[in-house]
Amino acid sequence: MNLIDRCCPHCQSTQTSPLEGYNKEHWRIVTCEYCDFVYLRNAPDYTTLQNEFEWEANSKAERKRRRKNKKIYYLLSDALKRIKFFFRNGQRKEIMILEKLNLSGKTIDVGCGDGFTLSQMPSVFTPYGVEISKPLAKLANERCQSRGGFVICDKAVDGLKQFPQDFADLIIMRSYLEHEINPLEVLKSAEYCLKPNGVILIKVPNFSSINRKMKGINWPGFRFPDHVNYFTPVSLVKMVETANLNVRRFNFLDKISTSDNMWMLVDKPSVETSSKISDNKNGNHTPESISSAKSVALNPEDALDPKAKSDPKVELEEDTI
Numbered sequence: 001m002n003l004i005d006r007c008c009p010h011c012q013s014t015q016t017s018p019l020e021g022y023n024k025e026h027w028r029i030v031t032c033e034y035c036d037f038v039y040l041r042n043a044p045d046y047t048t049l050q051n052e053f054e055w056e057a058n059s060k061a062e063r064k065r066r067r068k069n070k071k072i073y074y075l076l077s078d079a080l081k082r083i084k085f086f087f088r089n090g091q092r093k094e095i096m097i098l099e100k101l102n103l104s105g106k107t108i109d110v111g112c113g114d115g116f117t118l119s120q121m122p123s124v125f126t127p128y129g130v131e132i133s134k135p136l137a138k139l140a141n142e143r144c145q146s147r148g149g150f151v152i153c154d155k156a157v158d159g160l161k162q163f164p165q166d167f168a169d170l171i172i173m174r175s176y177l178e179h180e181i182n183p184l185e186v187l188k189s190a191e192y193c194l195k196p197n198g199v200i201l202i203k204v205p206n207f208s209s210i211n212r213k214m215k216g217i218n219w220p221g222f223r224f225p226d227h228v229n230y231f232t233p234v235s236l237v238k239m240v241e242t243a244n245l246n247v248r249r250f251n252f253l254d255k256i257s258t259s260d261n262m263w264m265l266v267d268k269p270s271v272e273t274s275s276k277i278s279d280n281k282n283g284n285h286t287p288e289s290i291s292s293a294k295s296v297a298l299n300p301e302d303a304l305d306p307k308a309k310s311d312p313k314v315e316l317e318e319d320t321i
Contacts, residue, residue, distance in 0.1 A: 002045045008032035009039055009183050009229060010239050016041060022217055027224045035238065038207055038230040043181050046155050049226055050132055094174055094201055095120055097263065103199060105169030106149075110156050110186065111176035115140030118149075125170065128152075130159030157182055160189035167193045174203045178227045187243035194268045199248065202240075202264040208232045210257050221260055233262060240266050 007014045013034035022029045030041045094117065104124035109117055112129030114136045121127055127144045129151040131137040137153035144151050152159040156176070171190050177183045190200055205221035206212070207230040212219040221227065231239075233255040237247055249265040 002048045003042045004045050004181065006039065006041050006043055006181065006228075008035060008037050009181070010037045010235070010242065011035040022222070024217060024222070024224050029230070035235070037235050037239075038232070040225060040228040040230075043228040044225050046132065046181070049179075092117070092120060093263070094172065094203070095122075097201065097265070098122075098170070101199060101265075103170055105195075106167060107170040107172065108160070108163065108168045108190075108193070109172040109174075110160065110190070111173070111179065112136075112140050112151060115143035115151065117172065117174065119143045123147075128163070128168070130154060130156050132156075156180060156186045157189050160186065160193055163193040165192055166195045169195055169198050171198070171200045173200060177202065177204050178221075178229050178231070181228055183229055184239055184243060187240065187245065191243050191245055191268055196268055196270045198268050200245065200266045200268075202236070202262075202266065204229075204231045204236065204262055205260055206231070206233070206255060206257070206262045208255075208257060209260050211260050219260075231262065236262065236264060240264070244269070 008016070011032060011034050013032050015033040016030035017033055019029045019031055019038060026042070028041045029038065031038050099122065104122075105126065107118070107121060107125040107127055109115075109127070109129045112118055112131045113133075115127070115129060118127035118129055118140065127147055127149040129137075129140050129144060129149075131140055131151055131153060132155050134153055137151050141151040141153075152162055154162070171194055173186075173190070177186070180186050187200075194200065205227070207221065209219075209221070212221060221230070233250070237250065240247060245266045246269050247264065248267045250262075254263045
């Protein structure tokens with residue numbers, strides 16, 4: 001197993017404090033002493049995450065483990081999710097949010113899995129994706145090609161850099177940033193290929209949730225070692241703004257502490273607005289470089305993995321109370 005001793009993914013500081021009571025086995029969750037960002041310091045590299053902790057291979061075992069000794073809790077949780085799904089008329093929350101924005105055009109789903117979310121997008125969107133798992137990327141690519149798009153099989157930083165500047169009208173990062181060892185670099189790459197006034201939809205676990213404070217290390221937002229970032233409402237806003245993006249919507253209900261998850265809409269400012277923001281941010285401690293690993297092109301002719309039948313993110317969207 002190849003582990004990385006990470007500096008803070010937001011400000012690059014190496015000065016950290018251990019988060020007592022929230023470490024498991026040899027995994028170390030720390031708080032940055034410079035910007036207060038919470039993250040897994042000794043995280044697996046991309047290759048290890050892909051080969052040894054592939055979510056589509058481990059999701060069923062993880063779901064079973066969580067529910068083993070808490071049957072009543074999860075029965076209530078599942079019932080609540082079914083009720084909410086009913087009142088949304090069977091629509092997924094991200095689709096409902098996007099329909100209200102009156103958007104259309106090119107959409108990139110970062111960490112798109114098997115492409116299920118993209119397949120549910122209204123017809124006014126042309127779907128594109130970035131996915132590091134080859135079996136899932138192949139399935140997602142078939143779904144996207146039927147609607148005029150395609151999927152790049154690569155890690156997100158390098159995959160997004162293969163799209164032209166100002167390419168996308170919408171980028172989706174649903175249940176993704178918590179897995180990414182370089183989240184700020186990914187947001188910067190997304191800013192590059194997003195059109196001015198284009199929108200990014202973000203969903204991440206809420207480290208400030210009441211459930212996390214009550215359940216401690218048993219909070220479902222902890223997944224060792226593939227959850228490597230733990231966002232609070234404050235730290236999410238800071239990172240988005242450091243990437244020169246503008247918070248478009250992040251209201252009380254989007255970050256309510258009784259939910260395990262947060263939803264945020266951000267957009268790319270126009271040139272004039274971006275200049276004003278930059279003038280007000282002198283002194284931000286931000287990384288200056290983006291790594292340039294060679295991309296792995298997806299061959300649409302490859303045979304699909306017969307086991308990849310559903311979006312792994314949908315199978316385990318846990319705990320909203």
